[in-house]
Amino acid sequence: MPEYNININGKVKKIDADTDTPILWVLRDHLDLVGTKYGCGIAQCGACTVHLNGSAIRSCSVAVSAVGNQVITTIEGISKSTEKIENIVKKAWLTHDVAQCGYCQSGQIMNATALLKTNPNPSDTDIDRAMTGNICRCGTYTRIKTAIKTAAAQLT
Amino acid sequence: MILVKTKYNRRSFLKVSAASSGGMILGFSWLASCNPTKEQAMSMPKSWFDINAFIKIGENGLVTIFSPNPEIGQNIKTSMPMVVAEELDVAWENVIVEQAALDTQKYERQIAGGSQSIRRGWQSLRMAGATARHMLMEATAKEWGVSISSLATSNGTIKHKETGKSTSYGDMAANASTLEIPEKVQLKDPKDFKIIGQPTKNVDGEKIISGAPLFGLDFKREGMKISMIEHSPAFGMKLKGFNEEVIKSMPGISDVLIINTAPKEASWSNVNAFTEVIAIVGNNTWQVMKAKKALIAEWEWDSPAENSQDHEFKLEQSLQTGDKELARKDGNPEQAFKRASRVIEKTYSAPFLAHNTMEPMNFFAEVSKEKAELIGPIQTPESMGKSISNLLDIPIENVTVNLTRMGGGFGRRLYGNFGLEAATISYKTGKPIKLIYSREDDMTQGVYRPAYKVKYRAALDNKNELIGFSIHGTGIHESPVYENRFPAGAVPNYLVEKTSIDSNISTGAWRAPRSNFIAGAEQSFLDEVAEAAGKDPIDFRLELFDRNINNPIGSDNDYDPQRYAGVLKLVRDKSNWNVKTKGIYRGVSAYFCHNTYVAQVLDMEMVNGKYKIKKVWCAIDCGIVINPEGAINQAEGGIIDGIGHAMYSNLTFDKGSTIQKNFDTYSMIRHRQSPSEIEVFFVDNGIDPTGLGEPTLPPISGALANAIYQTSGQRLYKQPFIQQDIKLG
Numbered sequence: 001m002p003e004y005n006i007n008i009n010g011k012v013k014k015i016d017a018d019t020d021t022p023i024l025w026v027l028r029d030h031l032d033l034v035g036t037k038y039g040c041g042i043a044q045c046g047a048c049t050v051h052l053n054g055s056a057i058r059s060c061s062v063a064v065s066a067v068g069n070q071v072i073t074t075i076e077g078i079s080k081s082t083e084k085i086e087n088i089v090k091k092a093w094l095t096h097d098v099a100q101c102g103y104c105q106s107g108q109i110m111n112a113t114a115l116l117k118t119n120p121n122p123s124d125t126d127i128d129r130a131m132t133g134n135i136c137r138c139g140t141y142t143r144i145k146t147a148i149k150t151a152a153a154q155l156t
Numbered sequence: 157m158i159l160v161k162t163k164y165n166r167r168s169f170l171k172v173s174a175a176s177s178g179g180m181i182l183g184f185s186w187l188a189s190c191n192p193t194k195e196q197a198m199s200m201p202k203s204w205f206d207i208n209a210f211i212k213i214g215e216n217g218l219v220t221i222f223s224p225n226p227e228i229g230q231n232i233k234t235s236m237p238m239v240v241a242e243e244l245d246v247a248w249e250n251v252i253v254e255q256a257a258l259d260t261q262k263y264e265r266q267i268a269g270g271s272q273s274i275r276r277g278w279q280s281l282r283m284a285g286a287t288a289r290h291m292l293m294e295a296t297a298k299e300w301g302v303s304i305s306s307l308a309t310s311n312g313t314i315k316h317k318e319t320g321k322s323t324s325y326g327d328m329a330a331n332a333s334t335l336e337i338p339e340k341v342q343l344k345d346p347k348d349f350k351i352i353g354q355p356t357k358n359v360d361g362e363k364i365i366s367g368a369p370l371f372g373l374d375f376k377r378e379g380m381k382i383s384m385i386e387h388s389p390a391f392g393m394k395l396k397g398f399n400e401e402v403i404k405s406m407p408g409i410s411d412v413l414i415i416n417t418a419p420k421e422a423s424w425s426n427v428n429a430f431t432e433v434i435a436i437v438g439n440n441t442w443q444v445m446k447a448k449k450a451l452i453a454e455w456e457w458d459s460p461a462e463n464s465q466d467h468e469f470k471l472e473q474s475l476q477t478g479d480k481e482l483a484r485k486d487g488n489p490e491q492a493f494k495r496a497s498r499v500i501e502k503t504y505s506a507p508f509l510a511h512n513t514m515e516p517m518n519f520f521a522e523v524s525k526e527k528a529e530l531i532g533p534i535q536t537p538e539s540m541g542k543s544i545s546n547l548l549d550i551p552i553e554n555v556t557v558n559l560t561r562m563g564g565g566f567g568r569r570l571y572g573n574f575g576l577e578a579a580t581i582s583y584k585t586g587k588p589i590k591l592i593y594s595r596e597d598d599m600t601q602g603v604y605r606p607a608y609k610v611k612y613r614a615a616l617d618n619k620n621e622l623i624g625f626s627i628h629g630t631g632i633h634e635s636p637v638y639e640n641r642f643p644a645g646a647v648p649n650y651l652v653e654k655t656s657i658d659s660n661i662s663t664g665a666w667r668a669p670r671s672n673f674i675a676g677a678e679q680s681f682l683d684e685v686a687e688a689a690g691k692d693p694i695d696f697r698l699e700l701f702d703r704n705i706n707n708p709i710g711s712d713n714d715y716d717p718q719r720y721a722g723v724l725k726l727v728r729d730k731s732n733w734n735v736k737t738k739g740i741y742r743g744v745s746a747y748f749c750h751n752t753y754v755a756q757v758l759d760m761e762m763v764n765g766k767y768k769i770k771k772v773w774c775a776i777d778c779g780i781v782i783n784p785e786g787a788i789n790q791a792e793g794g795i796i797d798g799i800g801h802a803m804y805s806n807l808t809f810d811k812g813s814t815i816q817k818n819f820d821t822y823s824m825i826r827h828r829q830s831p832s833e834i835e836v837f838f839v840d841n842g843i844d845p846t847g848l849g850e851p852t853l854p855p856i857s858g859a860l861a862n863a864i865y866q867t868s869g870q871r872l873y874k875q876p877f878i879q880q881d882i883k884l885g
Binding site: 018029129 | 229230358360364365366367369374376407442443512513514561562563564565566594595785792793795800818820826827830831832833834
C-alpha cells in the first residue's frame with residue numbers, strides 16, 4: 001500500500017492507504033477523525049465537507065493521492081482553532097441551538113466558515129448559493145442562515 | 157403541589173440500588189467517553205450514588221440523569237432530563253445527561269416513535285425526580301431528627317425552614333440511596349416550574365459542532381471489522397449465486413458470506429424485503445466498498461417486477477372499482493349527495509418516499525453463540541433485541557442493545573433489519589463488525605412511505621351549507637385515511653371508505669404516517685370547498701368546529717374541537733389574516749395528529765417569476781411546552797421537511813428497482829427553497845404535554861398548495877408539486 005504524508009489540522013500525518021481512497025475514509029478509518037460525515041459518497045449532500053487549502057471541498061470525492069502538499073482542515077481542526085472566524089461561527093451555532101439530529105452540521109459549519117472567509121458580509125442570496133450543496137433532512141436551514149448572519153454581523 | 161402514588165404503573169425502576177463507587181454505570185468505554193465537554197459548575201465527583209434508574213448523585217452534588225428514550229434529533233435527550241431535574245429540584249447547570257441503554261426492567265417504552273416520548277414519559281419522569289427529592293429530604297430529616305414537612309428544597313439544597321440550617325443533595329446522597337421508595341410523593345404545581353418552560357440548549361450541542369464521535373457510524377472498537385451487504389437489485393428478486401472467490405481474494409477482505417435474516421416469528425418491526433443478502437467483511441470501509449463494486453451476482457425473479465405506471469393504474473382503478481372497506485358512516489350520505497345543489501369532487505395523490513436520514517443505516521455487533529452485544533442507532537431497541545434473540549437462538553437476557561445518537565430517524569429506524577444483519581454477520585464470522593449501508597443501499601433497501609391516492613367529495617346545499625362529505629382513500633399496503641378525524645363529527649352525512657393494494661415493495665412508518673399525505677389533501681380540498689361556498693377558509697373551518705362543539709355527530713371523534721379551533725384562531729390573529737397585503741398570497745391549513753393541534757398560515761410572493769415562501773406562521777397546542785427552544789426548532793424542521801417532500805421528493809420504480817438511488821436523482825429541499833422566516837406560537841393552557849416531533853409536518857403541504865393557488869390560480873392535486881411546474885426559489 002502506498003504511503004502518504006498529509007498535512008491535516010496543522011500536523012503532518014503518515015497514511016498507508018490505497019491510492020484511490022477518498023479523503024473522507026482516510027479521515028474516518030485511518031485517522032479516527034469521525035467528525036467528517038459520510039452522507040452520499042457522490043458530492044451531493046455536503047456532509048463530508050472539509051477545507052483543502054481553505055476552500056470547501058467534498059472529501060468523499062477527492063482521492064488521498066490528489067492531496068499532495070495541500071493543507072486539509074476538518075471540523076476537529078475548526079473546533080480547536082483559535083482564529084476569529086472559526087470561533088464566531090461555532091458560537092453562533094450554539095447561540096441559535098441550530099442542530100436537531102446534528103449529523104449534517106459539521107459539513108454545514110465547514111461550508112459556512114469557508115463562505116465567511118471569502119465573503120464576510122454575505123447577502124441572503126450569497127448564503128443560499130454557497131450553502132445549497134448541504135442537505136439537512138431535519139430542516140434546520142432557517143437556523144443555519146440566522147447563525148451565518150449572526151456570525152457575519154460580528155465580523156464586519 | 158399534587159400528591160401522587162408512586163407505585164402506579166411502575167415496575168422495578170424505583171428499586172433502590174447500592175452505591176456504585178467512583179465510576180460510571182455504563183462500562184462501555186466508548187459510550188462513557190461521551191462525557192460532558194461543557195464546563196460544569198462542579199468537577200466530577202469521587203463517588204456516585206444511585207437513587208433510582210434515572211438519577212445518580214455525586215457527593216459534591218453533581219447529578220447524572222439518564223435519558224431513557226432514543227435520540228433521533230427530536231431533542232428528547234435534553235427535554236426528558238429537564239422533566240426529571242424539575243421535580244428533583246436541582247440547578248440545570250449541575251446536571252449531566254447520559255443516554256440510557258436498553259433496560260426493560262428499569263424503563264418503560266424505550267421507543268422513539270409516534271411523537272410519544274414526552275407524552276407517555278411525563279408521569280414517570282416527574283415521579284423519578286420527585287421520589288429522589290423525597291428520599292433526599294427523608295435522609296436529611298432522619299439525620300437532623302426533624303420532620304420531612306419541616307424541610308424545603310431549592311436548586312439542590314435542603315433547608316430546615318424554621319432554623320435556616322441547610323445541607324446539599326451531595327451530602328445526603330449516600331444516605332438517601334439506602335432508603336425505601338416512598339409510597340406517595342408530591343409533584344410540583346406547574347406554576348412553580350423553574351426548568352420546564354425555559355429555553356434550554358441541546359445537551360449535545362457542543363459535541364455536535366466539534367465533530368465528537370456521537371453517532372452509530374462513528375463507533376469503533378479494537379479489532380472491529382467493517383462490513384457491507386449487497387441486496388438484490390430489485391424488489392421481487394432473490395440471490396442465485398456470485399463470484400465469491402474473486403471477492404474473497406480482494407485486498408483487505410477477510411470474509412464473504414451469504415446471510416439470511418428472515419425471522420422465525422415476524423414482529424411488526426421486521427419489515428424487510430431483502431432477507432437473503434451477500435455480506436462482505438474487511439479491514440476498512442473503502443476496501444469493502446471496492447469489493448462490493450466488484451461483485452458479480454446472479455439474481456432470479458421470485459415475484460413479479462413492479463413499476464410506477466402499474467402502481468398509478470392500480471391506485472386509480474382501486475378508487476373506481478376496488479374492494480372497499482366501510483370505515484365510518486354517519487347519516488345518509490347517498491341521499492345528501494343526491495339533494496345537493498353542488499357537489500365538489502377532487503382526487504389527490506402522492507408518491508413513495510424514502511426516509512433518507514442523513515446518517516445511513518448502520519450497526520455494531522459483537523456476537524458469539526451465547527451472547528450478543530449491539531450498539532448503534534435504533535428507534536426500537538427492545539424489538540431489535542428480541543428479534544436477534546429469536547433469530548440466533550440467544551437467550552434474551554444475554555442480548556444487550558446500547559444506543560448511540562442517531563443521524564435522523566423519521567421512522568426508518570423503527571425497522572431494525574440492519575441490526576439483525578450486523579448480528580448475523582458477527583455471529584457467523586466470529587468477529588466484532590460494524591455494518592454500514594452505502595447511501596444507495598439505504599435508498600434502495602427502504603421501508604418506504606406508501607404511495608397514496610384519495611378521493612374527496614363534498615355536498616353543498618342551496619345555502620352553501622356543507623351537508624355531505626365522503627372520503628375514499630387507497631394506498632400501497634394501507635389506506636391513508638383516519639376516519640374519526642376532522643371533519644368527522646362536523647358533517648351530518650359522512651362516509652369513509654378504505655382500500656389497500658398488495659405489493660412486494662416494503663413500506664412502513666415515515667414521519668407522521670398517513671397524516672403526512674392526508675392532511676395536505678384534506679386541507680387543500682377544504683380550501684376549495686370554502687371557496688365554492690363563498691366563505692373565508694378560516695371562517696369556514698371555524699363554522700365546522702362550532703358544529704362539532706354544539707352538536708357533535710357520532711361519539712368517537714378523535715379530536716377536541718375547542719382546541720382545534722383554538723390554534724386556528726391563534727394563527728389567524730398572530731398572522732393578521734384579515735389584513736390583505738399587496739403582493740402577498742396566503743394559504744391556511746390546520747391538522748390534529750399525535751395528540752397535538754397545529755394551524756399554519758403560509759405567505760407567498762413572486763420574485764422574478766419564482767415562488768418565494770416569505771413567512772410561515774405556526775400555532776401549536778401541545779399542552780405544556782418542556783423546552784421552547786427545542787420545540788420551536790422541531791416546528792421549524794417539520795415545516796421545512798413537509799414543504800420539501802411535497803415539493804420535490806419522489807421515489808419511482810422500474811422493473812422492481814427504484815429509479816432514484818442517491819441524492820443526484822432524489823430531490824431533497826435545499827437552503828434556497830426554504831421559507832425566509834418561520835414564527836411559532838404555543839397555546840398556554842397547562843394541559844399535560846403531547847408530542848411535537850411530527851405534528852407540524854402534515855398540514856404545511858396544504859398551506860403551501862393553498863398559497864400557490866392564491867398566487868397563480870393553479871390548484872395542486874399531485875405531489876411532488878415540482879412536476880406541475882411549480883418552482884420555489
